[in-house]
Amino acid sequence: MKTFLVLLAALLAPLPAFAAGGITMTPEMRQTLQAKMHQECLAKEGDFARQGYTKAQTAAICKCSTQQTAALFNSQTVSYILTHGAMPADMQRKVSSATAGCIKSSTGVRK
Numbered sequence: 001m002k003t004f005l006v007l008l009a010a011l012l013a014p015l016p017a018f019a020a021g022g023i024t025m026t027p028e029m030r031q032t033l034q035a036k037m038h039q040e041c042l043a044k045e046g047d048f049a050r051q052g053y054t055k056a057q058t059a060a061i062c063k064c065s066t067q068q069t070a071a072l073f074n075s076q077t078v079s080y081i082l083t084h085g086a087m088p089a090d091m092q093r094k095v096s097s098a099t100a101g102c103i104k105s106s107t108g109v110r111k
Helices: 002-012 015-019 027-042 045-050 055-072 075-084 089-107
Strands: none
Touching: 027 055, 045 055, 055 089
8 A cells, every 4th residue: 555655646646737827738748747747657666675675676667657647638638637626536446557557567566
């Protein structure tokens, strides 16, 4: 659960500054947002290391989770986040599920 919080914090931190003003989400903006989220996630390497993840695992988790999260962003979801200060509940579930899948695939954990 702590890993989810670290990832979600890293993924959500750049949103308000990026999408201020009700911008229409374009593919270029999605790529920029994904790159920013990826950098923010990688900046949390120390948090991942304290939880026992290697540098390679952290890189793989960050890449996977930011790709999955960026794919969910559109103008509506960004507008909702700016208005309510949080992701819509269905998006939170999707991000959480995708992040869990990324962690499992990146660390070789199988259930």
